[in-house]
Amino acid sequence: MSVKVRYFAxxxxxxxxxxxxxxxxxxxxxxxxxxxANPDLPMPDNTLVAVNMxxxxxxxxxxxxxxxxxxxxxxxx
Amino acid sequence: MSVKVRYFAxxxxxxxxxxxxxxxxxxxxxxxxxxxANPDLPMPDNTLVAVNMxxxxxxxxxxxxxxxxxxxxxxxx
Amino acid sequence: MTIKIVESHFxxxxxxxxxxxxxxxxxxxxxxAAVFVGTMRDFxxxxxxxxxxxxYYPGMTEKQLEKVISQANTQWQMLDxxxxxxxGDILPHEAIVLVAVWSFHRGDALDACRYLIDSLKxxxxxxxxxxxxxxxxxxxxxxxxxxxxx
Amino acid sequence: MTIKIVESHFxxxxxxxxxxxxxxxxxxxxxxAAVFVGTMRDFxxxxxxxxxxxxYYPGMTEKQLEKVISQANTQWQMLDxxxxxxxGDILPHEAIVLVAVWSFHRGDALDACRYLIDSLKxxxxxxxxxxxxxxxxxxxxxxxxxxxxx
Numbered sequence: 001m002s003v004k005v006r007y008f009a010x011x012x013x014x015x016x017x018x019x020x021x022x023x024x025x026x027x028x029x030x031x032x033x034x035x036x037a038n039p040d041l042p043m044p045d046n047t048l049v050a051v052n053m054x055x056x057x058x059x060x061x062x063x064x065x066x067x068x069x070x071x072x073x074x075x076x077x
Numbered sequence: 078m079s080v081k082v083r084y085f086a087x088x089x090x091x092x093x094x095x096x097x098x099x100x101x102x103x104x105x106x107x108x109x110x111x112x113x114a115n116p117d118l119p120m121p122d123n124t125l126v127a128v129n130m131x132x133x134x135x136x137x138x139x140x141x142x143x144x145x146x147x148x149x150x151x152x153x154x
Numbered sequence: 155m156t157i158k159i160v161e162s163h164f165x166x167x168x169x170x171x172x173x174x175x176x177x178x179x180x181x182x183x184x185x186x187a188a189v190f191v192g193t194m195r196d197f198x199x200x201x202x203x204x205x206x207x208x209x210y211y212p213g214m215t216e217k218q219l220e221k222v223i224s225q226a227n228t229q230w231q232m233l234d235x236x237x238x239x240x241x242g243d244i245l246p247h248e249a250i251v252l253v254a255v256w257s258f259h260r261g262d263a264l265d266a267c268r269y270l271i272d273s274l275k276x277x278x279x280x281x282x283x284x285x286x287x288x289x290x291x292x293x294x295x296x297x298x299x300x301x302x303x304x
Numbered sequence: 305m306t307i308k309i310v311e312s313h314f315x316x317x318x319x320x321x322x323x324x325x326x327x328x329x330x331x332x333x334x335x336x337a338a339v340f341v342g343t344m345r346d347f348x349x350x351x352x353x354x355x356x357x358x359x360y361y362p363g364m365t366e367k368q369l370e371k372v373i374s375q376a377n378t379q380w381q382m383l384d385x386x387x388x389x390x391x392g393d394i395l396p397h398e399a400i401v402l403v404a405v406w407s408f409h410r411g412d413a414l415d416a417c418r419y420l421i422d423s424l425k426x427x428x429x430x431x432x433x434x435x436x437x438x439x440x441x442x443x444x445x446x447x448x449x450x451x452x453x454x
Contacts, residue, residue, distance in 0.1 A: 009359050009431035010442040050429075053364035069361065075443040076358070076389060076430025077260075077342055077401050077421060086209050086281035087292040127279075130214035146211065152293040153208070153239060153280025154192055154251050154271060154410075166337075167321040174317075181397050182346065186449075188417075189339040192410060196332065231451035247331050260342060260421060261449030267338075268414050299336075299411030301381035 001025065001064040005037050008071035011047065031058040033068055046073050078102065078141035082114050085148035088124065108135040110145055123150050155235050157219045159210065161242040166191040166252045173236045173254070184233050184256035188267035196246035198293075203284045206244045211279040215239075222273040226255075229269070230262040237270065239280065272299075305377075305385050307369045309360065311392040316341045316402045323386045323404070334383050334406035338417035341403075346396035348443075353434045356394045361429040365389075372423040376405075379419070380412040387420065389430065422449075 005020040012018050020037045028036065030051065034043045049056055050069045062068055082097040089095050097114045105113065107128065111120045126133055127146045139145050156173070170189055174180055196203055219237055226232060238252040253270045257263035275296045282293040306323070320339055324330055346353055369387055376382060388402040403420045407413040425446045432443040 006361075008361055008429065009433070013442075048429075050361075050364055053361070053367045055427075069364065071361070071429060072431065072442070073445045074426065074429050075432045075446055076360070076428050077425035077446065083211075085211055085279065086283070125279075127211075127214055130211070130217045132277075146214065148211070148279060149281065149292070150295045151276065151279050152282045152296055153210070153278050154275035154296065165321070167317040167324075171315070171317040181343075185343055185345040187339075187341040187343070189337075189341075190410065190414060191337040191339075193331075193335055193337070195335040195408070258345070258451045259447065259449045260340065262451050264340060264418050264421075264449075268418075271410060271414070297409065299409045299414075301408045301412050 001027070003033065003062055003065070004067045005033060006067065006069040008069065010072050011044070011070055015041070027061045027063070029059050030056055030062055030068060033062055034070060043070070044072070047071070048073065078104070080110065080139055080142070081144045082110060083144065083146040085146065087149050088121070088147055092118075104138045104140070106136050107133055107139055107145060110139055111147060120147070121149070124148070125150065155223050155232075156237065157216055157223075158236075158238045159212075159215060159241055160238060161240075163248050164238060164240070164252070166238070166249045169238060169252060170236065170254050174256070177234060180234055180256050183258060186257050186260040186263040187254065188257075188260070188263035189252070189254045190267055190271045191249055192251040192271070194244050194246050194248050194250055198284065201286050203246065203286055205246070205285040207283045207285075207290070208241045208244060208250070209281045209283070210239075210241050215279050218278045219274065222270060222277055225273065226266045226269050230266040231257055231259075232262065232266050233257055235266070235270065237274070239274075239278070241280070305373050305382075306387070307366055307373075308386075308388045309362075309365060309391055310388060311390075313398050314388060314390070314402070316388070316399045319388060319402060320386065320404050324406070327384060330384055330406050333408065336407050336410040336413040337404065338410070338413035339402070339404045340417055340421045341399055342401040342421070344394050344396050344398050344400055348434065351436050353396065353436055355396070355435040357433045357435075357440070358391045358394060358400070359431045359433070360389075360391045365429050368428045369424065372420060372427055375423065376416045376419050380416040381407055381409075382412065382416050383407055385416070385420065387424070389424075389428070391430070
């Protein structure tokens with residue numbers, strides 16, 4: 001299974017990259033994907049998660065081909 | 078004592094005039110002024126009353142030189 | 155804070171633009187603007203309306219509008235506001251009323267704008283007379299302002 | 305219902321005017337228009353801001369804005385709405401966001417406009433980075449929108 005992981009705004013800057021391609025063999029939750037992609041950095045508080053451009057909770061299972069995004073609280077408007 | 082009495086909108090049309098000059102010798106309430114000016118017509122329900130361009134209740138006393146106005150519910154905006 | 159009672163057609167969005175441009179202080183400080191525009195419809199309460207006449211009480215109307223603005227000022231932070239109301243003969247699709255509020259922040263602008271239009275409708279002496287076919291009828295009272303409960 | 309994400313300056317009142325003129329159906333039916341415009345201030349939370357960069361998530365931002373509009377549609381009667389949001393580099397005094405709602409009646413227009421701007425601020429993925437002196441700081445979170453409680 002393969003997913004695209006994206007980062008935005010302050011999180012993107014902190015990680016120094018805007019995306020990862022992640023390959024894994026059993027279904028993973030959104031939270032587990034963060035841990036795989038960023039083993040040295042606990043997910044910051046208030047991080048928002050979206051799968052296929054919809055907000056999800058951290059325990060949602062991510063499927064093959066999904067796009068998952070992590071980003072800080074939004075500040076538009 | 079003398080007051081100017083003004084009528085607006087549907088009330089003005091119904092009475093067939095837009096104002097009266099009323100002369101009286103003892104203080105009168107707003108309601109009594111209506112009765113003096115229109116002895117044959119009870120004040121219609123919902124009539125609003127203003128003295129010197131501020132809304133008042135019917136029992137307010139009207140003074141010499143005041144302008145009193147009677148009109149239907151307002152429908153601006 | 156500006157109140158205008160006008161007897162001929164006005165373009166609401168242009169008025170807002172011109173007013174805002176003329177107030178340099180607004181451009182510098184206002185982070186939020188909230189605007190309401192009420193337009194004459196050609197259809198009301200089930201009948202076709204071909205025109206309208208708006209009567210007012212010169213002097214009292216302005217006085218009550220000033221009061222409504224003062225009231226809003228005590229409750230919300232307003233940097234400025236512009237209030238325009240048509241009177242006289244009005245045709246369908248023409249603007250009747252414009253309420254514009256500038257504030258530092260959106261909550262103040264939105265709340266004050268809503269308060270001003272709602273209060274204007276109950277406080278300011280204006281009366282509408284609609285032309286329906288060959289007759290003309292005074293509008294009995296203002297509605298709650300929602301499609302679902304009209 | 306129109307959503308625009310724009311990378312260069314826009315004139316909000318002109319956009320409203322042009323949009324409204326282009327929709328003949330609006331002119332015929334809408335008795336009420338409610339508009340909110342948010343503008344970049346040169347001062348925020350105690351410091352002078354010389355510019356801002358607005359990042360977004362292409363695709364998701366539009367999707368979330370569409371959702372917010374759908375939500376509003378289930379609660380209020382909207383004849384049309386126009387939503388414009390700036391992204392990229394923004395200078396003080398430039399418009400950031402425009403929300404315009406046209407309805408038959410004022411309650412629907414005002415409530416829906418407020419819902420759209422409030423929901424946009426919590427739902428739509430946009431992020432502001434302010435330029436303060438020589439440094440640039442990500443804005444931590446949106447405020448409640450009131451002067452008195454900032």
